[in-house]
Amino acid sequence: MTLFEDIDLFDEGRKRFTDYQLPDTELKLWERFFEKKASDDYFKALKAVTPWQQRTRKMYDKILPDPRLTAFYGGQNGLEWTPMLLDIKAAVEMACGITFNRVLLNYYRDGNDSVSWHSDNPSSSGQHHAIASVTFGETRLFKVRHKERRDILPLDIPLTHGSFLLMGETMQAYYEHHVPKTSREVGGRINLTFRISDTVENTNYVT
Numbered sequence: 001m002t003l004f005e006d007i008d009l010f011d012e013g014r015k016r017f018t019d020y021q022l023p024d025t026e027l028k029l030w031e032r033f034f035e036k037k038a039s040d041d042y043f044k045a046l047k048a049v050t051p052w053q054q055r056t057r058k059m060y061d062k063i064l065p066d067p068r069l070t071a072f073y074g075g076q077n078g079l080e081w082t083p084m085l086l087d088i089k090a091a092v093e094m095a096c097g098i099t100f101n102r103v104l105l106n107y108y109r110d111g112n113d114s115v116s117w118h119s120d121n122p123s124s125s126g127q128h129h130a131i132a133s134v135t136f137g138e139t140r141l142f143k144v145r146h147k148e149r150r151d152i153l154p155l156d157i158p159l160t161h162g163s164f165l166l167m168g169e170t171m172q173a174y175y176e177h178h179v180p181k182t183s184r185e186v187g188g189r190i191n192l193t194f195r196i197s198d199t200v201e202n203t204n205y206v207t
């Protein structure tokens, strides 16, 4: 049995809240924000009904497929919001008091899927906003590091089934994040990042 399962058994059903108190920004985590049963249902349904795509991007003169599947909702060129996504959005909005109008879904099919170090692009207006990140399915590490200050220790945050991570509006300006590949035998993970765009057109959020 892995360490995470032991912890799960130990305080089953307890919601845990962590405020990382990072310099220059806000980073807050609610574990078991969604109950296990609701999280199981959301994972299954989102996996099945989302029109997943594997996007490509240009890197050093090569066109490479993203090592994960994605879907984008809201705005002029996003998909139409579904009742399920609106329910999840309403739950996070209620907890943090921020209203979002876009969501990017990432599906990490197994340990080979990942997202490389990046900070998320600002909205087309150039303004950075808070981002609400929700995870269903397998636990994967979310690594965080400051862009300049080496005196601030990097963080490794395991994002668990049903968790909600709130990145404050200055987070993308000061910090980068990354979900590494893993050689552990892992199942699928779906991550939803709720965002704010203050223009009708959408930005390409992850570079």
Ligand SMILES: O=C(O)CCC(=O)C(=O)O
Pocket: 104, 106, 115, 120, 133, 142, 159, 177, 178, 179, 191, 193, 205, 206
């Ligand atoms: O999967 C995650 O936890 C992070 C995804 C991410 O960084 C992004 O979509 O910009």
Ligand SMILES: [Fe+2]
Pocket: 118, 119, 120, 177, 206
């Ligand atoms: Fe990101």
